[in-house]
Amino acid sequence: MSTATAPATSAPTSPSIPKSAHVSFLGAVRSEWLKLRTLRSTWWIAGLTVVIMAGIALLGTWSLSTFIDTDPEGAAQAMGVMPNGAEFATSGSLFGQLVLGVLGVLVVTNEYASGMVRSTFAAVPRRTPVVLAKVVVLTLISLVTSAVAIGASALVSMPFFDTLDVTIPMDSADTWQILGGVAVFLTLIALMSFGFGLILRHTAGAIFTVVAIAFVIPLVLQAFQTDLIQNINKFLPMNASTAFTTTTDAGAAGMELLDPWVGFAVMVAWAVVPIAVGTVLLKSRDV
Amino acid sequence: MIEARGLVKKYGSKTAVDGVSFTVRPGVVTGFLGPNGAGKSTTMRMIMGLDRPSGGSVTLNGKPYASHRSPLTEAGALLEAKAIHPGRSARDHLRALATTHGIGDRRVDEVIDMTGLTAVARKRAGGFSLGMGQRLGIATALLGDPKTLILDEPVNGLDPEGVLWVRNLAKYLASEGRTVFLSSHLMSEVALTADHVIVIGRGKILADVPVSEFVDDGGGSVRVRTPDAARLVEVTSADGVTVTADEPGLLQISGLDAQRIGELAAEHRIVLHELTPQASTLEDVYMELTSDSVEYRTEAPSAHGAAAAPAAPAAADDVLSGSTQGDAR
Ligand SMILES: Nc1ncnc2c1ncn2[C@@H]1O[C@H](COP(=O)(O)OP(=O)(O)OP(=O)(O)O)[C@@H](O)[C@H]1O
Ligand SMILES: [Mg+2]
Numbered sequence: 001m002s003t004a005t006a007p008a009t010s011a012p013t014s015p016s017i018p019k020s021a022h023v024s025f026l027g028a029v030r031s032e033w034l035k036l037r038t039l040r041s042t043w044w045i046a047g048l049t050v051v052i053m054a055g056i057a058l059l060g061t062w063s064l065s066t067f068i069d070t071d072p073e074g075a076a077q078a079m080g081v082m083p084n085g086a087e088f089a090t091s092g093s094l095f096g097q098l099v100l101g102v103l104g105v106l107v108v109t110n111e112y113a114s115g116m117v118r119s120t121f122a123a124v125p126r127r128t129p130v131v132l133a134k135v136v137v138l139t140l141i142s143l144v145t146s147a148v149a150i151g152a153s154a155l156v157s158m159p160f161f162d163t164l165d166v167t168i169p170m171d172s173a174d175t176w177q178i179l180g181g182v183a184v185f186l187t188l189i190a191l192m193s194f195g196f197g198l199i200l201r202h203t204a205g206a207i208f209t210v211v212a213i214a215f216v217i218p219l220v221l222q223a224f225q226t227d228l229i230q231n232i233n234k235f236l237p238m239n240a241s242t243a244f245t246t247t248t249d250a251g252a253a254g255m256e257l258l259d260p261w262v263g264f265a266v267m268v269a270w271a272v273v274p275i276a277v278g279t280v281l282l283k284s285r286d287v
Numbered sequence: 288m289i290e291a292r293g294l295v296k297k298y299g300s301k302t303a304v305d306g307v308s309f310t311v312r313p314g315v316v317t318g319f320l321g322p323n324g325a326g327k328s329t330t331m332r333m334i335m336g337l338d339r340p341s342g343g344s345v346t347l348n349g350k351p352y353a354s355h356r357s358p359l360t361e362a363g364a365l366l367e368a369k370a371i372h373p374g375r376s377a378r379d380h381l382r383a384l385a386t387t388h389g390i391g392d393r394r395v396d397e398v399i400d401m402t403g404l405t406a407v408a409r410k411r412a413g414g415f416s417l418g419m420g421q422r423l424g425i426a427t428a429l430l431g432d433p434k435t436l437i438l439d440e441p442v443n444g445l446d447p448e449g450v451l452w453v454r455n456l457a458k459y460l461a462s463e464g465r466t467v468f469l470s471s472h473l474m475s476e477v478a479l480t481a482d483h484v485i486v487i488g489r490g491k492i493l494a495d496v497p498v499s500e501f502v503d504d505g506g507g508s509v510r511v512r513t514p515d516a517a518r519l520v521e522v523t524s525a526d527g528v529t530v531t532a533d534e535p536g537l538l539q540i541s542g543l544d545a546q547r548i549g550e551l552a553a554e555h556r557i558v559l560h561e562l563t564p565q566a567s568t569l570e571d572v573y574m575e576l577t578s579d580s581v582e583y584r585t586e587a588p589s590a591h592g593a594a595a596a597p598a599a600p601a602a603a604d605d606v607l608s609g610s611t612q613g614d615a616r
Contacts, residue, residue, distance in 0.1 A: 011362065014432040016393040021431070024355040027387040034386060038379040039372070110372065116371040118337055119380070122363075123354035125336045125385045157589060287337040 002174055015246040028133035030122050036107065036137050045103045046175075048147040049096050049186075057153035058179050059272035061160040068163055070198030084247055085161055086178040089154035093182045093245075094215070094238070096190040100142055101210040104193030106167055109203040131198065135275065137190065142190040147200060174247040181245035181264070188271040189214055195274025199281060202243045206238065213270075214238060248254055268276035288313055288466055289435060291332055293343030296329050296490075303329040305490035306343065311468045313434070316461045318481030318498070319470040322577050327470040328367040331439050334468075335364045347435055359388045359431030365424040368582040373413025377404055377423050380412060386431055386504050394430065402426040403452075419446035421558040425453070435466040442476065454480045488577045501572060507546055508541035511560035523548060539565070560576040 013019075036042050051066060067074075111117035126132050161167060170173055210227040218238040221229050229256075233239055233255060242262025258266065289311035296304040304326040308475050311317045321327050332338040332447045334345050338350040344351070347362050355361045371380055380393045399408045402422040407415065412423060421444045428436055429485060438457070442450045457480055477484055477498070482503055484612050486494040494501065516538055520530050528542035545564045552559050 001397045014394060014397060016397055017360065017390055017432055021388045023359070023388050023391050027389055031383045034379065034383045035375070038375050038383070040374060069417060079535075110374075114372040115369040116372040118366055118368070119384055121337055122335055122370075123359055123384045125355075131504070184306050260514055284339070 018089060023124055025133065025281045028129050029136050030195070031120075031123070031155075032130075032133040032137045032247050033194050036141065039110070041106060041110075042103065045099055045106075049099045049103075049145050052091075052099060053092030053096040053149040054152040054156050056095060056155040057089055060091045061088050061157035061164065063162040066164040083163075083180060084172070084174055085164065086154075086164040086175045087159075088157045088164075089150055089168060089247070090164065090178060090182040090245065092149070092153055093186060096146070097186055097214055097237075098211060100145065100186050100190040101193035101214060102207055104138055104190035105197040105206040105210060107134055107194055107205060109201060109206055113203060121287050128279060131279045134194065138190055138194055139187055141257065142187035143183055146186040149186075150179055150183060152269070157182055177260075178245050178247060181241070184264075185237075185241040185245060185267060188241075188267050192237065192274055193272035195271065195276075195278050198278025206275045216259035221287065235266055237267060237270050239263075240270070288346065288348050289437075289468060291330070291334075291343070291345040291403075294330065294333060294345050295342035296333060296338060296342055302490055304333070305341075307392070307487065307490070307492050308343075309485050309487075309492060309495055309549055311466055312587040313436075313466040314461060314464050315482040316457050316467045316469060317478055318477030318484040319416065319468060319487065320469075320472065320474060320477050320484055320570050320573065321487035321493075322472055323456070324489075325487045325577075326539045327472075327487060327566060329468065330438050330487070331364065331366065331437050331468075334437060335362065335366070336365075337542040357388060357431070359384070359390070360433055362435040362437060363428035363431055363433040364437040365421075365428040365439060365441055369420065369424075370427070371412045371420065374411060375428070377412050378413075378463075381426060381430060383592065386426065388431065390431065394432070398426040408536070417447055418449055421445055422449070435462055436468065438467070438469045440470055440472075464560075476537070486573065486576055488579070493576045508539050508565045509543065510552045510561060510563040511538045511548060511559060511564055512536055513538070513552070513557060513559050515557045518555065519552060519557050520529075520546075522551050536560075 013055040042264065108166045111120060120130060121127070124133075158168075191208075193210045196209045197203075200209065214237050216232055218236045221233040221236070222228075234243075239257060240263040244260045244267070246257070257263065289309075291310075292308050294304055294307045307326075307330065319330070321325050333340050334347060334352065347355070352358060352362060373432060375383070378395060378399065381398065382392060385391070385395050395406075398504060399405055400424055404419065404422055404426060407419060408414075412420065415423065421441070424443060426440070428438065437458075438453075441453050441457075445453060457467050458470055459480070467481060470478075481498055484494065484496060484498050485492060511519065513605070514536055516536050517530065519538065523530065523540060525542075528540065531539045534540060542549075545562050549559065549562055551557075
């Protein structure tokens with residue numbers, strides 16, 4: 001390279017930079033993973049997800065078993081059919097989704113808040129690979145965190161299963177639909193939150209939006225028992241995912257739900273659409 | 288090599304960069320000079336593909352930045368605004384960027400050493416002082432050992448030793464054949480570092496010349512100390528020569544160079560105690576060029592005289608605002 005006739009633009013390159021160095025999707029994924037794991041907030045959020053979900057499962061099974069001990073007939077009447085034990089192990093997902101949602105939002109908004117985004121796009125100037133790399137690492141960490149949280153929830157609620165007369169039948173397809181469905185649901189909520197972070201580029205605004213869509217609005221709408229409102233409510237993330245992750249009437253709690261796979265598809269759309277919109281905006285906006 | 292052709296950037300109704308065309312060549316340091324709000328940072332963000340031009344185009348080594356296979360080895364930038372997450376260590380910040388290109392930790396540690404950050408490399412960047420943050424920004428720019436360096440006010444926040452280091456680094460990188468594009472709103476800074484200067488004001492290019500020429504264009508003023516001021520004024524008075532007396536026995540003469548003044552004094556046997564060509568003419572030329580295009584002005588006129596050669600940024604701003612008071616906008 002460094003011949004006497006070389007043009008002035010071919011300055012010497014440090015020997016510690018490989019000749020073949022170039023930007024790649026795998027490199028972008030590695031970078032996103034390094035960025036994610038080197039922030040303390042990531043581990044706080046992952047830990048909090050596990051603690052909150054296990055805590056809710058513990059409280060739920062413990063209080064129910066006390067109820068049954070003290071008033072077996074009343075309990076039997078109130079409960080009707082006992083759900084699959086897996087539903088106890090996933091009962092904290094309503095709150096777990098909010099914590100993982102914060103992680104999804106932060107993956108993008110903390111880069112805007114700190115200005116890191118300018119370094120990110122200076123290193124990987126094309127926008128779509130950065131979005132996809134973030135999707136990959138967020139999906140992986142959310143799935144693993146959800147699996148650990150569900151496992152911990154199952155462990156802490158099992159001591160009460162005898163009293164409650166439930167089990168987690170490992171050979172039942174229902175069990176895996178519930179456990180897998182909730183892990184996927186939590187991941188999709190994290191991805192949806194990431195999408196809103198991409199669109200809004202602002203932590204508080206994106207978290208507010210996620211909490212409204214995933215939590216507040218479906219609960220408020222439940223109070224209005226008109227057909228139109230209930231039809232809308234079916235399509236919100238909370239009920240769309242319940243349609244997939246509930247295998248008994250007890251889980252449905254009297255709600256009218258979508259067909260399981262329709263619910264699943266709606267849930268996927270809740271993740272894909274905001275990310276797609278966010279990516280289109282990202283490509284047209286200044287960093 | 289950076290080539291801008293008719294580059295425009297509008298933010299709503301505000302035109303930040305107004306159809307600029309220029310070429311930044313390898314092998315020399317090119318200063319990018321302009322008052323606050325002139326459009327320097329905006330232009331640099333467009334070069335790096337961060338802001339989308341509203342019109343025109345800019346290429347880096349022949350292609351838009353984003354089209355390069357290995358962007359980090361083509362160009363590195365230190366941008367005006369912070370571009371570092373405060374919760375991450377300096378080393379992890381650099382590693383995260385390096386790994387996008389498959390660049391390993393050896394290069395990361397190399398730029399950490401180069402920028403004097405070894406002792407704090409594993410500390411959270413959020414705790415860094417302004418100068419250390421600036422050094423980390425420079426380390427980021429150097430990471431890919433790029434052919435082109437874009438440095439937006441690189442000496443901001445650095446101590447005198449750091450300022451000197453940046454100047455020498457910029458010159459050294461240019462001497463290796465790299466393209467070095469460095470912005471400042473201080474003429475004195477650019478005069479010390481750059482070989483070529485592009486002056487921008489209100490989004491338009493006002494000058495694009497070698498630094499040496501830039502100085503010559505302005506003519507010079509010469510400071511003369513003499514016990515016989517009245518006679519010297521007499522013998523030097525001619526068309527195009529202006530003489531001002533700042534204090535008894537001290538004259539500022541413009542329109543004649545130091546050599547001619549010395550000859551005239553000798554001819555008429557006038558004793559001179561000092562004969563100094565004024566470097567501040569650089570500042571004057573710059574001031575003159577940009578006086579119509581200053582974006583921001585402080586409300587109260589400053590007490591500083593317009594001839595004071597500014598050393599500190601604050602003083603320079605005062606001078607700028609002082610000389611443009613009352614401009615209709
Ligand atoms: N993101 C933005 N949105 C709106 N206006 C902007 C934006 N960025 C810059 N501007 C405006 O564009 C003009 C040029 O700004 P720019 O930051 O490029 O100037 P500059 O030459 O770097 O100034 P300084 O010396 O103060 O750093 C200013 O009037 C500024 O207010
Ligand atoms: Mg600027």
